[in-house]
Amino acid sequence: MAGIFPWLVAAPSLLLLIAGLIPGDWANRHLAVMRQVATSVTAVAASLAALVAIGLAIGTAIDVPLVTVPGLPAFNIGVYFDSLSAIMLILISFIGAIISRYSIRYLDGDHQQGRFLCRILFTLGSVLLLVVSRNLLQFTVAWILSSYSLHQLLTHHRQRPWAIWAARKKFLISRLGDIFLLAALAATYATFGSFDYTEVFAEAVALQEQSATKSVLVSAIGALFVLAAMTKSAQFPFHSWLPDTMEAPTPVSALMHAGIINAGGFLVIRLSPLIVLSPVALSLLAIIGAITALLGGIVMLSQTSVKRSLAFSTIAQMGFMMLQCGLGGFSAALLHIVAHSLYKAHAFLSSGSVLEQAARMQLTQARARTGRAVVATDIVAVGVAAGVLGLTLAGFGISLTEKPGGVVLGFVLLLALTNLLATFFATRLWKLAGLGLALAVTVAVAYFTGFEIIDHLLAATMSRRPIDRSPLDLTVRIVAVTSFVVIFVVQNFIQSFSHLHWVQVFYVHANNGFYLDIPFRRLTGWVYGQPAAVS
Known part of the structure; x- marks a missing residue:
């Protein structure tokens, strides 16, 4: 069982990634088969996630290389599976199974539905790979893959100019997050000589105790990881991409808000043994989280679009989650991730019935x-x-x-x-x-x-x-x-x-997000050489 179990842990992500590599043209031509593949693979992935979680409860956490590179141990590929991984694996695979089934009816009649299902599967596989990654290098690859596959989903409606524009803005902010993550990765390897979680965590504590110079370096590494997490989880000032991507199909919104956006919080919780050694990084995260929660909570109240209101609600919730992490409440943050993911997946998938519900x-x-x-x-x-x-x-x-x-x-x-x-x-x-x-x-x-x-x-x-x-x-x-x-x-x-003039003026500014998206909107226009589309 010891030899099989690590492969069972890796199986959900591998199955989804392989299914996601099915050519889109073939999937469109054989839509009935692709629908069956999507529902079957996601169901199997969710079942395997539950199975390995039970195995973890019976046994112990594992840190196992599955593919080794002779002479280059830093590039070994494997699984790191503990209670944090198990919770996220079950959560994401369960929500993914529901979203894939919902997508079949939601996109019924869409001539690109087969390709869309492939991209959903690949995105889910990338996020699950991120969750069970054994080291920071593997984590970074999964991080970038999930961002790339999400970009493909955001551009599904290519006939909608605003959808393409918003996806481009998200792409640029994601690349900024990649820069932070890659810089942290390089600094981590230069400092600790390893990408493996267990070795990095042990070395970080030792270096902190030995040298004040090393302590400053560890703090800088923690700050870089925090900045990367902020871009992924839509923290101020990187938050504007989230409400702008609501032109994407509703299943994509559900997947983003219930799964992908949690990657930043997962990064902080996973690397908590390293990040807690940087009080400045944690304080930065807490302050930015509080500001983000305030911004999202106020702007949400002024939105007239159901999906944009839910998007700013997610920004506020992610801000609160990051505040919890910054204060050191990692257990509370993970509980928040689980509860918010389940709620927000339901909220988006039922958003079409919101007026009917409001009437009751x-x-x-x-x-x-x-x-x-x-x-x-x-x-x-x-x-x-x-x-x-x-x-x-x-x-x-x-x-x-x-x-x-x-x-x-x-x-x-x-x-x-x-x-x-x-x-x-x-x-x-x-x-x-x-x-x-x-x-x-x-x-x-x-x-x-x-x-x-x-x-x-x-x-x-x-x-x-x-x-x-x-x-x-x-x-x-x-x-x-x-x-x-x-x-x-x-x-x-x-x-x-609400009858006061200053309140009405405040409402207008809040409805426009206090214009905080302008810098990244201008950057997107400058990079792509065209002005913003009309939403």
Whole structure:
């Protein structure tokens, strides 16, 4: 079994990559066969992912070379499979199986459907290869492959000028991320003499203890990896490509938002033993994450397009996830990735029914609209939310002060519970208020249950950031808390003051994303020698 198991771990990505290499013209001519291939291969990949996860639960994590290069051990290819890899492997393969089946009906009648299915399979295979890669070189190859295959999906509708333009902008930002990643790769090999995770992590700790000069170099490497992650996960100021790519077919949007965009967060969590040695890199990540969450959360509220609203929602969620990583809450970040991926895949695949769903949901319309009533409702809600949060923490025996970033993340959860409760309390109906309280308790219990499970699973995988009391850390906390307070205030009070002129002006600017996409839009126009298309 020891000899077979590593190949079983690699099998899902290999099967999808091989199927994705089927020529597009052949797939278009034999569409019925290609549809069967897509559904079968993704189902087998998901089944194998579940099987190897069970195998991991029974056995131990593995770090095995599958293909060796004589005389060049740095270029060996293999699998690194632990609890982090298992969680992501199951998540991506499961969502991929659903998206591939959805694509068959969504693109029914499209003369390029066969080619599209090939590209979906290849993209999924690239992301799964990234997840189980044994070393940084293999990871980088998978990173670039996933970016290339996603570009092919984004340009599926070649007759749409804006789709092509947005794909080009995404292509340029991705190449910038590649530069950061390749620079980090070169610096890592020059410093540690290896690309293998296990060797790099062990050497990083040793070098940090031996030399202040090496410590600075390790910090620089961590910062480069963080910058690469920021481009992949749509962090400010690299975020504008995500909402602009909504011209792509909906299955592509679901795949991006539920899978590919998580690669940046996965990179940070995977390399946490190295990145935690760079407090500056983590602080940068936390501050940028908080700013991104604030930006996405506000702009999302002003969008009139369902898919663009979901895109800015994803930007906000990825910002929060990166904030969690920057604060050292890697378990919370992974839980966020799993929950957000499942939710956002469902949200995109059901986006065509959003108007029908909105017509059935009248609860949010019952929120009080006057300023005083909103304040009174929120005061009651925050008190109840604090009680729910406190009792849940006591029940799980969790102390927020002992968790990296625990106080900040606990405060954000408090605001989320307050928002949930206020929605129900504003109806002034006891039955609905009781339902809201039950939901708040359920959310809190479910969150901390998931957190405890993932924290236990990742205990041997990730490194924990030491509790920091430095001025830099205090600045990070202030920026994070302020960002989410602003989001909370805007979400709850902006409607009460919508008649004011400055609010209407602010709405226009927010609807245009505060024009932060202009630099990359101009860069794209300069590189390709043509102005931006009209969306």
